Amino acid sequence: MAENTTINPASSLAEIQTALESLHDPRILAVNEKHGNDHAVNLTKLRGLAKQIKTNQDLAIGLWNTGDSAARLLAMLICKPKAFGFEELDSMLREAVVPKVQEWLVSYVVKKSAxxxxxxxxxxxxxxxxxxxxxxxxxxxxxxxxxxxxxxxxxxxxxxxxxxxxxxxxxxxxxxxxxxxxxxxxxxxxxxxxxxxxxxxxxxxxxxxxxxxxxxxxxxxxxxxxxx
Incomplete structure (x- = not known):
């Protein structure tokens, strides 16, 4: 696991996925699985990655579409909440069966939506x-x-x-x-x-x-x- 991951804000989806994989920690996964979650990335480090990337709606959509929970959590941090439509948010919620992903989707995106x-x-x-x-x-x-x-x-x-x-x-x-x-x-x-x-x-x-x-x-x- 990389202790400090630095990434270019213009990085591609594949490069972001590689960065997420470098942050994988089986100890974190073991703790999260007890609560029904399946991500293995420390959330403080995930927020640090999001801060480097900044807001990027297209990348957020790409990350969401991977279906990976860590990628989806990152997507919630870099997306533009008001850019999602009603049907889009409804579909995303129904896909977000992992507790933490649902929690962040509701808190960070839906609550800011019209x-x-x-x-x-x-x-x-x-x-x-x-x-x-x-x-x-x-x-x-x-x-x-x-x-x-x-x-x-x-x-x-x-x-x-x-x-x-x-x-x-x-x-x-x-x-x-x-x-x-x-x-x-x-x-x-x-x-x-x-x-x-x-x-x-x-x-x-x-x-x-x-x-x-x-x-x-x-x-x-x-x-x-x-x-x-």
Missing amino acids: HCEALRVLWFADSDPVVASAGWELTVMQVSKNPGLLDTAGLLDTIEAEMKEAPERLQWAMNHTLAEIGITHAEHRARALAIGEKLQVLVDYPTPPGCTSPYAPIWINYMVSRQA
């Missing part, structure tokens, strides 16, 4: 729980930024009825929404806390020292206490 709300509505109602999880993560953003677009009480109804038995990634996104509602909307806080206490989702999640538990009641109370 199609964000339309895609949120589409994905939120999708029968595929992986796709639906992206819709719920976009809903987290709207809970705090544009609550008028949402039926917050209805969201709490759905969370109460479905989160306990939801597949892992969808459950995590629903729990994030529950916590965000409790943190940002005082009028719904008591119910959000009650739902979290009732369902006990992630109550035993191992939390490193210095980090906040994802268990909604602890998460909500901690963040609200910081606002005081």
Whole structure:
């Protein structure tokens, strides 16, 4: 593995792929595989590579089309988010089955797109729980930024009825929404806390020292206490 990879911003797709391969670290792969990811590149080094390349939409598309997770993560860092169309982003999300790739696509690209709300509505109602999880993560953003677009009480109804038995990634996104509602909307806080206490989702999640538990009641109370 190369400790320091220097690359010309005008490098070809093949040269970028070679640079990514030079950063491959089996120890990183072993850690990532525990979380369902398959990239073997340190993300700090990946960001360093992106900084050298700068914004390059054509290269980003080429990297995405390789299907390689590290290449796709790099693509998210050098692309022009507003250059993607609605159908293009929908197709990319449905291809992005690897958790980290989906996370970066939603966070770094879709949230900056003019199609964000339309895609949120589409994905939120999708029968595929992986796709639906992206819709719920976009809903987290709207809970705090544009609550008028949402039926917050209805969201709490759905969370109460479905989160306990939801597949892992969808459950995590629903729990994030529950916590965000409790943190940002005082009028719904008591119910959000009650739902979290009732369902006990992630109550035993191992939390490193210095980090906040994802268990909604602890998460909500901690963040609200910081606002005081």
